[in-house]
Amino acid sequence: MRTLLNLILEVFVLKLALAVPSRHNPQVELDTYYSANYDVDLGNLNLYNYDDGLTIDEPQIEIGTLPPFVDHFQAPAASLEEEEEEEERPLQPHMPSGGSGVLTDLDTPGGLHTCLQCTCLGSSVYCDDAKQERIPPLPKATTHFYARYNxxxxxxxxxxxxxxxxxKIDLTSxxxxxxxxxxxxxxxxxxxxxLRENQVSLLPPLPDSMTLIxxxxxxxxxxxxxxxxFKAMSNLQYLYxxxxxxxxxxxxxPDSLRSLHLQNNNIQMIHEDTFCNLKDHNYLRNAxxxxxxxxNPVNLSKIPQAYICLPRIPIGGLV
Structure with a gap:
């Protein structure tokens, strides 16, 4: 009787165990469910071993930069009266700071007007091709003046x-x-x-400080x-x-002369003492x-002794 009772109890326990769903392989049940309903193969999906690289002790922090500061403040617009004053205000010439010469010394009457009409750089005034009909007033500090092609x-x-x-004064053309x-x-x-390329027929007296004419x-x-x-011009080097x-x-x-250009004139004669010193046979004009x-209508070969003191024979007709 005890054996039969034990047998019935074991069968009951076995049925009860079969009725409880298995908790040991949920992956198999999910694979079966998604495969049947979504036609998706999740065989390679690990639901429990997914690692996103984050840990609780070392959380990942994104480091970035702040956006640039933008000042949205706008100055108030000028009033109508201020705009009218700005339009009526006279324009001032631009003078470089720290300059020298004419740009900082415009006390000559008309000097400022000249620098607005021409170009003033340092102590030089350039009035080239400016349709000038006379010499404009110049600042007192001017050292170089150019008024060519006027x-x-x-x-x-x-x-x-x-x-x-x-x-220097340059009045070419x-x-x-x-x-x-x-x-x-x-x-x-x-x-x-x-004074080249003009109509000058009379050359006025010039200071002895000349180096080029x-x-x-x-x-x-x-x-x-x-x-x-030109006798007293002890620094004269170029005479054209x-x-x-x-x-x-x-x-x-003068002995300082280095270059003498007299081509295309009417010179017919050269004397023995034109360049050399007849009283000093050792005299040399090396410059x-x-x-x-x-x-020129002059035969240079007729007076060879006129060039004996020169380092080179003049350029011209030899016959």
Missing amino acids: KISKVHKSDFSRMNKLK NQISELDKDSFIDLPALEELV DASHNKLSSRGIQREA LADNHIDYIPVPL LEDIRLDG
Whole structure:
């Protein structure tokens, strides 16, 4: 009787165990469920071993930068009265700070106007191709003045009065036919004068400080050059008088002279003492290496002793 009772109890326990769902393989049940309903193969999906790389002790923190600060403040718009004042305000010329010369010394009447009309850089004034009909007023500190390719017809004494710092004047290619007698003589610092390509027939007296004189392509004759005009110019190095109507070489020439251009004139004779010193047979003029006499009706081969003191024979006709 006890054996039968034990057998019935074991069968009951077995049925009860079969009725409880298994808890040991949920992956098999999920695979079966999703495969049947979604046609998805989840065989390679590990539901319990997925690792996102994060741990509780070391949380991942994203580090970034703050957006740039933008100032959205806008200044209030100018009133109608302020805009009208701005339009009526006169324009001021731009003067570089820390400059020298004319840009900081505009006390000559009209000097500021000239720098607005021409170009002032340092102590130089450039009025090239500016349709000028006369020399404009210059600041007192001007050292170099250029007024090339204009319509200037006359140079007045007042144009350069009290210009004690003026070193160079370039009036190339104007219409100058007249120069006052004292146009340049009172300029103590003047070194270079360029009057080429004008209509000058009379060269006025120049200061002894000259180093360069260029009056080429004018209407100069020998009468238009004062006697011994260049004798006292102990620093004169360049004398250009080409393409004029000069009859003879304007002697005496200073020993400092390095270049003499007299081509295309009317020079017919050269004397033995034109360049050399007849009283001193040992005299040498070593500086004068460039003499142009081509285009003149003179035969250089007739007077070979005239060049014995020169380092080079002049350029010109030898027959």
